[in-house]
Amino acid sequence: MLVKMYYNIKIIIFKLACFKLALPADGATGEHEDTSQPRQVTSTRRTQVSVRGPDSPKIRGEVHAPIRGLKCLCTNAHSMGNKQEELALLLADTNPDIVGLTETWWESTHDWAVNIKGYRLFRWDRKGRKGRGVAPYVKKQYTSLPNSVGSEDGQTEMLWVRIQGGQGQRDLMVGVYYQLPNQGEELDWEFSGQLVETVKSRDVVIMGDLNYPDNCWEEQSARSDRSHRFLAEIQDLYLTQEVHSPTRANALLDLVLATGNDLVRGLQVLDHLGDSDHCLLEFTIQLRVSKACSKAAALDFRRADFNELRRLVGEALRSQRVRELRI
Template sequence: MEKIGRSTGYLRCLYTNARSLGKKQEELEALAQTKKYDLIGITETWWDDSHDWSAVMEGYRLFRNNRQGRKGGGIALYVREHYDCSELQYKEGEKPVESLWVKFKGANNSSDVVVGVCYRPPNQVDEVNEAFFGQLSKAARSQALVLVGDFNLPDICWETNTAVHRQSRKFLENVGDNFLTQELKDPTRGCAQLDLLLTNREELIGEVEVGDSLGSSDHEMVDFRILMKGRKESSKIHTLDFRKADFDSLRDLMGRIPWDVNMKGKGVQDSWQYFKEALLKAQKETIPTRSKRGKHGRTPDWLTGEILGELKHKKEAYKEWKLGQMTREKFKDLAQE
């Protein structure tokens, strides 16, 4: 990639707990294109290794950490493809932590910024908590850290920095030891403060807003900005040049493969993996590629006025529902007094 010196004053960010991206993927992509988010953090993707092509979003680089061995969980971080960033690996013991850490290169000798996304399921065992605290300690050594995620610690009172349960008190202790502050003031799931926005530099975070939800998720989305100068890259994207493709050779190569023999005894996932690898290998031999510049800022053809109207209608309906809910709770409190 050819790096250039252009920079921006902030990263526009979105975070939410999706409770399965599934059918919400299209809405997420529409939001990304209309709001021009630079960074999108997701917890509870509920992805497994079969979600390869379906997880791709045009114009974005995807970092992901799927939960292994059981359903649910999983995290992802979409980053605009022209940003100079790389994933960091913080290994702490053998216990798997559902976390991602990505370093954004600062522009013009400004500080790099590490962005983390984490999902802590309810009743997480102490060993995994300790592994996460080890990762957090390493990440907090960076000059600038922003961490978002669902930590499922609703008993913490962030105004007084107190907590009821032992694990929550331990979490607060580590937040304090690493000199982090919690910047998210509004609850994101009913009245519960499950999702957090932590940083070791308060001036990094700005324009935090909570509202609306992704699809039918019971968590509200968090819109915020990371105030930094992020170095961008002018990326050359390689795409398939179908005008010069040799489809006859492609069909011939695929036709020579003894599918019945090679897939005998394989399950659905293994069969799909074998087919995909065979197709990609044949594609590489028969379809040339061409390079083109990224299309940052261009609205895709599929994002029609009708889709934009539906998104606007959903947002307005959600605001009306939220206002009604708050009004009902207020009258309920008055009636109890």
């Protein structure tokens, strides 16, 4: 009888302790993923996981340790034709994880010379005409793939690469962009559409030559209507601009935009690559790590009715059966 009464009291406690707390799994962000367009990319990693997104393939890779920092270089090369060897030496010396180049001026005749050992190259070459073009290099140790944003026939010189984050981290979207000094409004709106579509619950970094020489970033002001629209847009998207020194003569043309104040750190303006008239930018992308959460259910005793619990337990203890057991 005593044992039975003991379990009855435990049942009463369970009922009065209210609800269970179900928390997200380790590394979860609480966001719902769209799995409407899954496809696989194979990996040589051991443990396989799936990462899906609304506008990109499914990445499969190892659940690896969080990425502590991604070292990046960015510049307007003003033709890579005579700078490829110097770039390879620079990468061997500085060991960056990501390199963003604008105005590569590559075409099909350069295919044999553009690859660098240890890096995966993504290219956007100008079709049918010489000049321009953008290209990010990403270390092969990271799971990365091109990410399609906007229309397939878009003319914006923008290339997006999605890099899988480590455990507890969201994927990183890196964009390399070159904007003509006086390009038309149609291309401006196309770029704006890509920004709006990409900056949705993601860590995003955009680097490149955006050609807004009349912007005053300290005062957040601009002379032309076009530049003013751009300032207003990045403010609406909560993007921060991280470059504060001139990158070509006395003009600040090469920019680094990021979602949040702490995503890009330690930015420096360095020397030129070869005879390019643009400076190199060096910085680190510090991916955020979500707090580890347990999936175990727990009782919330703060919401229990202890007065009622005492009353029920008291009645049980005063019962005839308890007195017979001399408790």
